[in-house]
Amino acid sequence: MKRTLIVGLGGIGGYLAEPLARYLDSSGLCRELVLADGDVYTASNNDRQSMRLEELGVNKAIAHAKRLSRSFPRISIRSCPEYVSERSIDGLVVEESVIFLCVDNHATRKLFSDHCRRLDDVLLISAGNDLTDGNVQVYWKVNGIQRTAPLDKHHDEIRFPTDRNPAELTCEELASLPGGGQIIFTNLTAASLALNAFYAAMTSKLSYGEVYFDVLTGRSNALVRR
Amino acid sequence: MARIICGTNELDDARWDGKTIAEIRRECKSFLNIPDGARVLLNDDEFVGTEDRALGSDDELEFVKASGEKGYSPSPRFLIPSREEPNRPEPDVPARPIWIWTTPDNDSGGIAIAA
Structure with a gap:
């Protein structure tokens, strides 16, 4: 693994960052962690996201990079305080990257899906949730061979996104984006399942390409994706 | 027996053997x-084909559930109040009393205050 990225440090990415950094630090699997997010912490984030009050107004990627650097000095932790776009993805996502994609829009998922298809060795883990349910998708390619399906292969909402990459929006458009209701426990479940998929891939035991979960029924369902 | 999946919902029942995909989509839409x-x-x-294809007893049929985004969900939203719906009507449920126990100074027992 050359590089590990977390894209989106909101409800899901903000909770998987520390356990991931801790695991990378102790295992020595990868010594480079890049955090990318164009958003800043606002007061309304405090009810659900992993923020500290002194981080109000601070870019989320920068805030997490500072925290993690203090705790895990053996890893090189860098922040990319902007939304990933077609312009920036080439420099960020390189061969032998592991990407935790924790965004809330299909346009960015498509961007990453298309880019990762062009690589030979990549592990892309995409997590998303609605109010009380969600899913984690895994795209895994080793030596040019796809072990699981690309994110958009069976998901038309990703293949033909009707939303837009935040990198393309003006500040006014970003501010007017509707926020859905979310629950911290759903975010935590998505983060945990994303980390589970990562561990399964690292130990060559990954047998699924997607897992759905529902926090109200307690059910999860791992499915093959070819 | 055929297996039918949508997200975390699954059905394993021989009654669906021989049913077409279109029939299953219609009859299981609400349940799944x-x-x-x-x-x-x-x-x-x-x-790839038409949905009048009948399901065999060894078939597994999945209706792919979309990836989550932004918290919008068909799940009921009564669990938390929505900040995005200012004109949402109040639920027709009588208010329940909130019992607050205070510690009396003279240890004679707790005091319940219904709010």
Whole structure:
């Protein structure tokens, strides 16, 4: 693994960052962690996201990079305080990257899906949730061979996104984006399942390409994706 | 027996053997919470064909549930109040008393205050 990225440090990415950094630090699997997010912490984030009050107004990627650097000095932790776009993805996502994609829009998922298809060795883990349910998708390619399906292969909402990459929006458009209701426990479940998929891939035991979960029924369902 | 999946919802029942995909989509839509226009996978592969194909007893049929985004969900939203719906009517449920126990100074017992 050359590089590990977390894209989106909101409800899901903000909770998987520390356990991931801790695991990378102790295992020595990868010594480079890049955090990318164009958003800043606002007061309304405090009810659900992993923020500290002194981080109000601070870019989320920068805030997490500072925290993690203090705790895990053996890893090189860098922040990319902007939304990933077609312009920036080439420099960020390189061969032998592991990407935790924790965004809330299909346009960015498509961007990453298309880019990762062009690589030979990549592990892309995409997590998303609605109010009380969600899913984690895994795209895994080793030596040019796809072990699981690309994110958009069976998901038309990703293949033909009707939303837009935040990198393309003006500040006014970003501010007017509707926020859905979310629950911290759903975010935590998505983060945990994303980390589970990562561990399964690292130990060559990954047998699924997607897992759905529902926090109200307690059910999860791992499915093959070819 | 045929297996039918949508997200975390599954059905394993011989009654669906021989039913067409279209029939299953219609009859199981509510029970399995199948989204409108959900893509169909048959035995883990993209299904190419018409939905009048009948299901065999060894078949696995999946209606692909969309990836989560922004918290919007068909799940009921009564669990938390929505900040985005200022004109949402108040639920027709009588207010329940909130019992607050205070510690008396003279240890004679707790005091319940109904709010």
